[in-house]
Amino acid sequence: MKNGKAVGPDDMPVEVWRCLEEKAVDFLTRLFNRILESERMPDEWRSSVLVPIFKNKGDVQSCSNYRGIKLMSHTMKVWERVVEARLRREVQISEQQFGFMPRKSITDAIFALRVLVEKNREGQKELHCVFVDLEKADDRVPKQELWYCMRKSGVAEKYDRVVQDMYEDSETVVRCAVGVTNGFKVKVGLHQGSALSPFLFAMVMDRLTDEVRQEAPWTMMFADDIVICGESREQVEENLERWRFALERRGMKISRDKTEYMCVNEREAGGKLKMQGVEVVKMDDFKYLGSTIQSNGQCKKEVRKRVQAGWSGWRRMSGMMCDRRIAARVKGKVYKTALRPAMMFGLE
Known part of the structure; x- marks a missing residue:
């Protein structure tokens, strides 16, 4: 864990454990073994402070343009790292997931999509891409779906109960410029800012889309950034509907406004792609994971940027x-x- 991170409700910075060195290792080892044995963490770790962070786009007065980050105990985050390492040994994540996976990076996903666009451009073949946006992805994960996905992934019951304990009786307050709210219970969603949440979300997405995913690069995910590709508009529209059904029946929701569509080598101009009767916005280029992908296969806009x-x-x-x-x-x-x-x- 990096130094200089904001502290949680216990006001204990991570630098404390670094300074204690071997003494910290001995103490934390005993503490974590005790938690693992009892399957219950200290109640002090159940509290957090939620800080809204502006996304730097859209109306500054709209709550939807803010991302909530939870400030949690750093000691709990160390415990989460230990649990994450154990879960990664037990859970197999599909090749289509590029986010938070070892030996994979954001560059790999960008490169794979860019090559797919360029190859279809060279071969004069149509390529249809839908960039799926999930509404409040982490915040929408129902806890029961998380437990279901853990069991489906073959997680040992002990670690299943340990993770469930992390979310039991969790409480937070919201801190903003005008003050701090009263505490309230958190009954849905993953902990924003948690060390374990990225892996849990990748696992949930993997299990919920088991039956609808295609091989990479036709389907690629980077956490909640999803791109679905196909050789025809009808194929992509059908796949998008299957994804919508698979996700929304489990409590997730695809944004109708922010999901976008791009076509390479379009032969019939004016073609529209719809989801549940609503037309998906069509773009000539798309900012995918911070890199601009153009429908003409060129990189001029990205190089200029x-x-x-x-x-x-x-x-x-x-x-x-x-x-x-x-x-x-x-x-x-x-x-x-x-x-x-x-x-x-x-x-x-």
Whole structure:
């Protein structure tokens, strides 16, 4: 876990455990063994502070444009890391899931989709892509569905009960600029900001879509970012309906407004794709995982955006980068950590 993270209700930073070194390891080992044996964590860990973070898009006064992050006990997060390591050994996640998986990255998903678009463009074949957006994905996961997916994944009953205990009697308060609300119980959704939630969400998505997924790259998921591809509009429309039914019968919901459709080498202009009678918005390009995918197979917009990001970063850092009093070694680190990633993102 990284240093400098906001503390939870216990006001205990993660740096405390780092400073204690071997003593921390001994204490936490005894504590975690006791929790695993009793299958119950300390009640103090059940409290959290929810902080709304603006998504930097849309109306600042609209609650839907905010993402809630839970500030939880860092000691609990260490415990979650231990449980996650055990679950990863027991649960097999499909190849279509690129998010939070070992030896996979965001670049792999971008590259796979870009190659698929380019190959169909070269072969003069139609390619239809639907970029599915889930409404409040983490917040909508019903707890009963989480337990169902854990059992379906073959998780040992002991770890099933341990995870259930993490969500039992969980309570939070909302902290914003005007103050703090009264505490209230959380009865649905995964813990935002939890160390274990990303893996649990990947497992839930994997189990709920077992019967509707196609092989990659025709279906790819990066957590809740889903792209469904096909060689015809009818095929994609049928697959989208199957996904909608599989997810919405289990408590999830596909956004009708934010789900978008893109076609490569369209032969019949003006073709529409619908979901439950509602037309899906059609785009000539789509920002997939931060990288712009164009329907014509080109990369001009993405390259232009990377150049702009590079210059924007340079303008912010130019005062420091041109200062002769600052060592070249320090400037090199700034370039490698701040400037180069902005210019090269998704271009591998």
